[in-house]
Amino acid sequence: MSVLLEIRGLHVDFRAREGTVRAVDGVDLDLEAGECVAIVGESGSGKSQLFHAVMGVLAARGRVRGSARLRGTELIGCSRSELNRIRGAGLAMIFQDPMTSLTPHLSLERQIGEVLVWHRGWRKGAARERALELLERVHIGDAAQRLLQYPHELSGGMRQRAMIAMALAGEPTLLIADEPTTALDVTIQAQLLDLFRELRRTTQMALVLITHDLGVVAGLADRVAVMYAGRIVEQAGIDELFARPRHPYTEGLLRAVPRLDAPVDRELAAIPGQPPMHRGDAPGCAFVSRCAAALARCATDDPTLEFSAEGRRAVACHNPRAEVHPA
C-alpha cells in the first residue's frame, strides 16, 4: 500500500507573552491511502494543532517545524500558491463548529461552488449542478432549496453535512475531520458517523478523524493514535487498542468510558490530575505525575515511540503493559 501522508518530526510552537508554548512536540505519523486513522486525545493534547499545521491554517502566532509530505510533496513551508493548489483538491479539512466555520453571508451554492470554480475552472452553471449532487450525496433533503440558503437557516447537523459536501467537492484523497461531531447532539452524531462510513465505502478517500471521544472511533477507524501533551504515546489497530492497550494513559482513557453493563453505583474512573499546560523542554515523560505505573526513570528520560516487530503497533512508555502476541 502506498503512503499517502508522511509526517516527520512535526513541532508546533505558539508565541505567548509568558514565553513559548509547545503544542505539538515531535510527531511522526504515516497514513496510507484509503485508511482511516483516528487521533484521540484530550483538549490541549495538540491533536488539532497537528493537523492545522499540516493544512497550513495555524493561527498567526503559531510556528511549525518539521515535515509533512502528501504523496511526496512537502506541505510545511511551501509557498502559499503551491499549498492552495493542494488544499481543497487533494487535501480537505472540516472543522468542529459548523456555525462559525461557514461563511455567514454566502449561500451554500456559492460556498460549495467556489471550490469547483477555483480549482477546476468550472463555470457557474456546472458548479451549481455538482453542488446539488454533493448535497444530495450527504443526504441533505430538499437540496435544491438548501443550495440557495445561508448557513444560519440550516440546523447544526445539516451545516456539518454541508461542510462535508464542500470538502468533497474537490474530490480529495485525504479528508481531515477535526472533531466533526463534538458540537452536535448524539443522534446527529450517529447520523454523521454513518455518513462517514458510507463515504469510506464508496470512495477511496483516506480519513483522519480527530476526536476526544472514543465512542466515535469504534466502527469507523482502522487505526488509532493516542496523543498526550503534544506527542503520540500509542498507536495501534483499533481492535488491538481497545482490547489490549499498552500505555497507561490509553488504559486510563478506556477505563474512563462508562460501560452500560457496569454496576450503577460504581464511581466513574477518572485519570487523576490535569494535563500539563506548558511542557517546554522538561525532561521525562509528561504523563509521569498522573501515571499509576510510573518508574523512577519516567521523570528523567523522555520515552520514545517504539514500534513493534510488524511495525503496526507503537508505544512511548518506559513501563508499558506487556505486548501480547496472538498465539
Add this chain to the structure above:
Amino acid sequence: MTEPGFWRDAGRRLRGNRAATVSAVVLLIIAAAALLGPWLSPYRYDELDWRALASAPTLEHAHWLGTDRLGRDLLVRTLYGTRTSLLIALLASAVSLMIGVTWGTVAGYAGGRLDGAMMRLVDILYSLPYIFFVIILTVVFGRNIVLLFVAIGAVGWLTMARIVRGQTLSLKRREFIEAAVALGVPPRRIITRHIVPNIAGAVVVYTTLLIPQMILFESFLSFLGLGVQEPLASLGSLIAEGATEMESAPWILIVPATLLVLLLTCLNFIGDGLRDALDPGAAA
C-alpha cells in the same frame, strides 16, 4: 457594597499609568497658569497696546506670544480664555452630572411606566446631535454666560442618565437594596444612601469623558459666535478670531489652537487612565 480596597487599588493603578500621570501634571500646569497667569502678567486681557498691533511673538514689550489685531497680549488672552473654557466646562459638567444622576436613578429605581416614559424622552432627545439643542437654547437665553453653561449642561446629561439608569437597574436587584426596602427605608434615602455611592465609579468614569466634551461644545459655540462674547474670551472665540486673521498673523490662531488640543489630549489620557483604573476588566 464596593469592597474597601476599591478606591485604593484604583489609585494605585492610576499612578502606574504613565500617560495619565504626565497628562495630570501638564493639566495642573495649564490650570495654574490659567488661574494665576493673568494676574502675573503686566497686561490685562482686554488691554489694548497701541505700540504693538498684531505683532508676532517677541520679547519687545514683553508680548511673549504676540498680540492680536487690537494689540491685546495673546498670552494673557489665551490663558484667560483657557480659564473661561475650563470654568464653563466644569460647571456645565456639574449641571449635567446632577441632572443625569437624578434622572437615571429615579428612572431606574422607579421602573415600570415612569422609567419607560423617562427613557423614551431621552431616546427622542438623542435623535439630534447635542449641538442643535444647545443652539436652540442659546437663541432662547441670549448671550448670558451663566445661562450658557446651564444650557450646555442641560443637554449633556443624556448619556449620563442612560449609564446611571443601567447601573441602578442592576443594583436594584441586589440583596442589600431589598433589605433596605424591607426595613421600610423611604425610596429617597435608598437612592441617596445606597445607590449613589455604588454608582460613583461609573459616574466618575463618564464625567472624565464629559469634561473634554463640554470644553469642545463651548469652544464650538464660541467659535460660531454663539458663546462667549467680546471682550470676554474663551479658547473657541480665540480660535475664531485667529481664523479671521490667519492670513496675516497666523500665531493668533496657532496659540489657542495648540492649547486647546493640549488640554483635550491631557484630559483624554487622564480619562483613559481613570477608566482603566476603575474598571480594569473592560478592555480599551
Add this chain to the structure above:
Amino acid sequence: MLSYSLRRLLGAIPTLLVIITLTFFVMRIAPGGPFDQEQTLPPQIRANLQAAYGLDQPVHVQYLRYLRGLVRGDFGPSFRYRDFTVTELIAQGLPVSLTLGIAALALALAVGVPLGTVAALRHRQPLDHALMFLAIVGIALPSLVVAPLLALLFGIKLHWLPVGGWEPGSLRTLVLPVVALSLPLIAFVSRLMRASLLEILSSGFIRTARAKGMPERIVILRHALRPALLPVVSYLGPATAALLTGSLVVETLFNIPGMGRYLVQGALNRDYTLVMGMVIVYAALTLLMNLVVDLIYGALDPRIRHD
C-alpha cells in the same frame, strides 16, 4: 423591506413631533423677541410687525398654525431675511449641505476602509503602527482646530486651494471643506475597519476558506470584507451626527451657503422660524439616515433581514 421602511418612517413621526413641539415652546419662552436686535422701533411699528408675523396670538394658537404650515411644507417666514420664507432658505441651503455631507461621507469610506484594511493586513508592522497613530491624532483633533489649520496650510501658505466661497461647478472650492469635514471620520472608520477585520480574520469561516485552497485575495475580498464592514455601517449613524455638527464649523469658516451657516446666522439673529426650520430638517435627516443604515446593514448581513 418596503413595509419595514414605511413602518419606520411612520414611527419617526412622533419623535419628530416631540422635537418640533419642544423646540417651539422652548423658543417661545425666550425673553425678548426677534425684533429686539433692530434699532429701537417705535412701539406702534413693533406691534404691527408682531401682528403681521402672528406673534401677538396666544402661544398654542401659534403652535397649531405652525403645525398646519408644516404639513403644507411651509416653514414660515424668516424674521431676518425678510424677503425669503424659511422654506426657500432651506431649499437653497439643503443641496449645498447635502453635497458637502455626502462627499465627506463618501471620502471617509473611500479612504478609511482601504486604510483600515491595509493596516489589518500589515498587522503589527510599521505601516500599521504609523496609520493607527495618525488615526488617533485625527480623532483627537476637533474640527474647529483642523479646519482653520488646513485652510492656513493649503489655502494661505501654499496657495493650492481656495479658502472659502462656493462655486457650484467648481471642484476646487469643495476640496478643503470636504476634507476638513471628513478627516475625523476617516480616522475613526480606519480604526474601526482595522479592528473589525482583524477580528474576522481569526474566525472559523476564514480558516475554512483558506483550508479550501482559496487564494488569499479571495479570502479577504469575498469572505472577510463583508462581515468586517458591518461595524462600519453601524457607525454611519453616529458619523452622520458628527457630520452635521462639523458642518456648522466648516460652513461658517469656509463661508459656504449651506444650511449650517443659515442655522448659525439664525441663532445669532434670534430668527425663530429659521432656526426651527433648520432643526426640523436636520432631525428628519438624522432619522432618515438611521433607517438607511439599518437597511444597508440588512443587505450586508443575511441573518438580519427586515420584512
